[in-house]
Amino acid sequence: MRSLLLINPNTTVAMTDQMAAAAARLLPDGVALEALTAGFGFPVIASRASYAVAARAVLDAYARARGPYSAVMIGCFGDPGLEALRAAAREPVFGLAESSIREAHALGEPFAILTMGKAWIDMLHERVALASVGTPFVGVFAGEGTGLDVSRRQAAVVAELDRLARAAVAAGARTLILGGAALAGMANRLSAEARLIDCVEATVRAVLAAAPAA
Numbered sequence: 001m002r003s004l005l006l007i008n009p010n011t012t013v014a015m016t017d018q019m020a021a022a023a024a025r026l027l028p029d030g031v032a033l034e035a036l037t038a039g040f041g042f043p044v045i046a047s048r049a050s051y052a053v054a055a056r057a058v059l060d061a062y063a064r065a066r067g068p069y070s071a072v073m074i075g076c077f078g079d080p081g082l083e084a085l086r087a088a089a090r091e092p093v094f095g096l097a098e099s100s101i102r103e104a105h106a107l108g109e110p111f112a113i114l115t116m117g118k119a120w121i122d123m124l125h126e127r128v129a130l131a132s133v134g135t136p137f138v139g140v141f142a143g144e145g146t147g148l149d150v151s152r153r154q155a156a157v158v159a160e161l162d163r164l165a166r167a168a169v170a171a172g173a174r175t176l177i178l179g180g181a182a183l184a185g186m187a188n189r190l191s192a193e194a195r196l197i198d199c200v201e202a203t204v205r206a207v208l209a210a211a212p213a214a
Contacts, residue, residue, distance in 0.1 A: 003032040005069040007061045009054035009076045012043045019075045022184040026204040036061045046117045046146045055081035071207045077179040097127045099203040100177045105133035112138040112173035114164045116145050138173040147182030165192035
């Protein structure tokens with residue numbers, strides 16, 4: 001593997017930088033990482049309308065990229081534009097949601113997703129269905145707010161995620177996915193009695209596992 005393209009489908013540059021830093025920590029020496037922010041759309045993806053615009057923004061960002069790359073990551077938990085970009089790109093394309101769900105499936109225990117934003121509940125159930133995994137899925141546990149609230153009120157978001165984690169564990173989950181690009185790097189701040197999957201880290205691991213083929 002020689003290079004990785006990370007596309008942030010929303011327009012918040014700080015979130016791009018946060019994801020790039022999280023991804024870079026796991027990449028081997030000598031692997032170049034290019035991170036692009038959507039050229040149009042919404043500061044955060046928090047509805048079906050913003051999700052639809054983000055899918056177009058992903059394709060636009062890829063068209064602007066300098067490539068070719070060893071792989072491409074779509075930096076939004078929900079994977080807007082994943083199937084369309086796979087049809088268009090020369091490189092293998094990875095999504096945060098799909099990669100995390102498959103990692104949870106490989107662990108073999110009931111899993112749940114923790115996220116910010118009630119609008120994501122139905123959309124993430126759809127992403128789990130598309131992943132077609134056999135491991136029991138407990139559900140999506142969503143707090144109030146959006147990914148932008150993570151930087152604005154971190155302590156409150158951590159408390160909310162801990163509350164959601166307790167509810168998910170009580171419902172039978174043994175693996176919890178932190179579902180949100182803005183939640184990258186937050187796993188060590190939670191006190192959940194379950195295995196935690198950081199969605200950005202899970203996606204980088206999926207990229208690296210596929211690197212020989214890429």
